Amino acid sequence: MLRTIGKRLLLLIPTLLGMSILLFWWVRSLKGGPATALLGEKATPEAIERINELYGFNRPILEQYFTWIGRLLQGDFGNSIATGRPVLEEFLRRFPATIELSIAALIIAVGVGVPLGYWAARRHGKATDHTAVVLSLVGITIPVFFLAFILKYVFAVQLGWLPSDGRQNPRIDATHYTNFYVLDGIITGEFDAAWDAILHLILPALALGTIPLAIIVRITRASVLEVQNADYVRTGKAKGVSRGLLRNRFILRNSMLPVITTIGLQAGLLLSGAILTETVFAFPGIGSFLASAIFDRDFPVLQGFIIFIAIAYALINLIVDISYSLIDPRVRVS
Incomplete structure (x- = not known):
């Protein structure tokens, strides 16, 4: 290993x-x-x-x-032409916001996508299956920025249920050690600040996580359909293996490899896809800063930030490959 x-x-x-x-x-x-x-x-x-x-x-x-x-x-990424500050300093100040948003979007995508895809596959050809397929197609085709504007208008402007922009209410006097606002609120015991940061994450995370959610639903559904028709599953049924063990050990676990691959790819894409979402919700992460750098032709910022994202993407793929051996012993042996 x-x-x-x-x-x-x-x-x-x-x-x-x-x-x-x-x-x-x-x-x-x-x-x-x-x-x-x-x-x-x-x-x-x-x-x-x-x-x-x-x-x-x-x-x-x-x-x-x-x-x-x-x-x-040498660790010198240069200075931003627009702000004059070191690129590394700007990155460390803004990257936690993007990571926090990407994690929230991934939690929504995986937490809803995997169970929904599995549920649809178990009811193949029924109304539940057709509904999941249609919803996943809609989720893939809706542009992120359009969905972001719709969510912001409905839930923030019209209903007033959730904040419309930013990471936290400026009137909250919160302590920030790591720049991960939710984590900082939990560490310091300022749970009102942590809850407010979570509320600010909901709408941008929903907008950013919709496309990965739809893709995960379709991949999970296809993978489970393929595995549940495999010979070893039919053999397990013939030998009287319990339904719960058959679903958890035979079907679900063996169908996770392509799903894990998809999750890893989507996690990397979330970092690049955050640009539009952060711009719509005025979320101060690297996405909005990159958008400004493109318009300003801020070469040091563009080069430094994209290299950071490339390294993060490569490390995510490495983690995904390592996780294969934890899910499938055959990969570990090979």
Whole structure:
């Protein structure tokens, strides 16, 4: 197991290196540039040249790339052109919000998607199954930003049941040690602050988790249908294995591998999909900051944040691969 983990970690090196090359090329191919976005109407050729010289954007592209990689290996992600603060500092300040939102969305997607997919498969061809399939199709086709606006308008504006934006009521004097607001409220015993943070998470998490939920429902349903018709399940029935053991050990556990794979992929996609959701709900995570960085052509922020997301995505896939051996002993033996 440790050898496998070591090999996967070593494979991350060429993967991230290739990712850095593509990322650097994409960022530099954006029309305009930081100088034009920063200067606005004052963007004279002389002023643009001074900004480019200040940040080294007028140097050869290969020199810029190797300079950036060299600083990156030393833990220096550069400074934001828009705010002037270190990119790493901005990341550590905003990333907990995105992680908290992604975890909430994943809990909703898995907590509803797996039972619903299993329930639909167990009632294959019946009204429950057809309803689950239709709802999953609707969930996949509705754009995240559209659903976010609908949820915000109905539950925050019209009904007033939930907050419409932000992470926490500014009137609450809460203590923040980790920048994970729910966790901070629990650690410090400020349960009113933790509950308020949960209320602020509900609507954006619902909007962000809808597409993963729909995909998990369909994958779980298809996997359970395939497993429950397998030979060993029919053999178990013929030998008189109890219904509960048959469902839990034979069907559900053996159908989890593709579901776990899907959950891992969706967990990674939630980090990138949070941009639209955070923008609609004014949620101060990395998504909204990345959107601003794209408009401002803030190259250091774009490069640093996307590399962070790529590393997180790769580590999530590694965790998923490790979990296979915990679910299926055949994987562990091989």
